[in-house]
Amino acid sequence: MTASTEALVAGWRKSGIGSGDMVLLHSSLKRTLRRYRKQDPQLDPAAILDSFLLAIGPEGTLLLPLFNFDFTKGIPFDIRSTPSHMGALTEAGRQHQKAVRTGHPIYSFAVIGARAREFKGVVNFSGYGADSPFGLLYRGGGKIAILDLPDQNSVTFYHFVEENLEVPYRYHKTFTGSYTDAEGRSDERTFGLFVRDLDKGVETHVDPMGEYLWQAGLYEGCRPGEGNGLRTIKAALLFDATANVIKSGKAEEMLYRIAPRND
Numbered sequence: 001m002t003a004s005t006e007a008l009v010a011g012w013r014k015s016g017i018g019s020g021d022m023v024l025l026h027s028s029l030k031r032t033l034r035r036y037r038k039q040d041p042q043l044d045p046a047a048i049l050d051s052f053l054l055a056i057g058p059e060g061t062l063l064l065p066l067f068n069f070d071f072t073k074g075i076p077f078d079i080r081s082t083p084s085h086m087g088a089l090t091e092a093g094r095q096h097q098k099a100v101r102t103g104h105p106i107y108s109f110a111v112i113g114a115r116a117r118e119f120k121g122v123v124n125f126s127g128y129g130a131d132s133p134f135g136l137l138y139r140g141g142g143k144i145a146i147l148d149l150p151d152q153n154s155v156t157f158y159h160f161v162e163e164n165l166e167v168p169y170r171y172h173k174t175f176t177g178s179y180t181d182a183e184g185r186s187d188e189r190t191f192g193l194f195v196r197d198l199d200k201g202v203e204t205h206v207d208p209m210g211e212y213l214w215q216a217g218l219y220e221g222c223r224p225g226e227g228n229g230l231r232t233i234k235a236a237l238l239f240d241a242t243a244n245v246i247k248s249g250k251a252e253e254m255l256y257r258i259a260p261r262n263d
Contacts, residue, residue: 001054004040008032008051008228015145015221016232019057022115022142023232024133025064026154027089031229032147045088049096053112061113063133063142064093065156069106071191076178077105084110089147102133105179105191107156109133115140126163126172126192134160138235148229151210157235158206158255161242163194169202169256170194201259209254213241 001009017023029045036043052062066084071077079101084090093099093110100116102109103123111119111133118140124132134157137144146154162170172192179189196202213219213233218241221231245254252258 002040004036004043005047005051009055011228012052012055012230015228015230017055017145020059021056022061022137022140023056023145024137024142025052025062025145026149027087027147028149029087029089045092049089049092056113059114061111061115063137064090064110066090066094066108066110071105071177072175074177078180079103079182106193126194128160128163128194138239142235143232144235144238145230145232148224150224151206155206157238158242159194161239165243165246167246167251170196203257203259205257206255209245
């Protein structure tokens with residue numbers, strides 16, 4: 001283990017990642033690479049991925065979002081090769097030799113580690129549905145980790161809670177397109193998403209919810225741009241806090257807002 005890898009592992013653990021954890025990681029690597037490349041010019045996304053795998057240990061499991069919205073535009077999805085649009089660390093995860101990829105063509109995940117087999121063959125219909133990887137993470141006692149990103153650009157788990165509670169400012173929409181599975185078989189398939197209601201001017205606006213989580217002491221670690229930039233939260237705590245906001249009628253301006261009309 002290099003000195004930089006050792007320092008990264010120690011930092012991730014200080015921010016709430018423990019041995020044996022199941023962790024969904026959202027990430028921006030720019031600042032981390034700038035911080036460590038002076039002492040380790042060879043540091044790359046694959047090495048940072050290894051540092052997270054070392055932090056969770058052999059009994060841990062890492063989920064990386066491979067989200068790609070091309071399927072919604074009629075572009076075919078191939079589970080074997082469609083790239084992630086969520087950054088360099090997620091692409092390193094997709095290409096990892098031990099990664100299992102889940103099958104939703106828009107919201108798929110690379111899963112590496114002890115419990116990856118639980119995700120093998122998961123082809124959930126709805127991106128945020130109860131049978132999605134979000135649901136498996138939640139029921140499996142997992143955590144969510146965010147590296148140097150605001151909630152607005154990372155915490156998709158909020159939408160899992162919103163679908164679970166069938167919030168009125170989103171609705172179910174389907175997308176149909178060409179789909180190629182792990183065996184190379186192609187056919188036309190339909191998948192769903194619980195999308196915001198654009199006709200009502202709904203905009204995702206979750207940074208206020210993120211600030212609430214900080215003030216409530218539910219986030220552990222560092223804010224974006226500070227320290228190592230990594231914060232963590234237990235999925236169950238995030239679910240309960242978000243559900244309470246929705247049920248108390250405070251979702252507007254905490255989880256969404258209505259765009260002004262240009263009449």
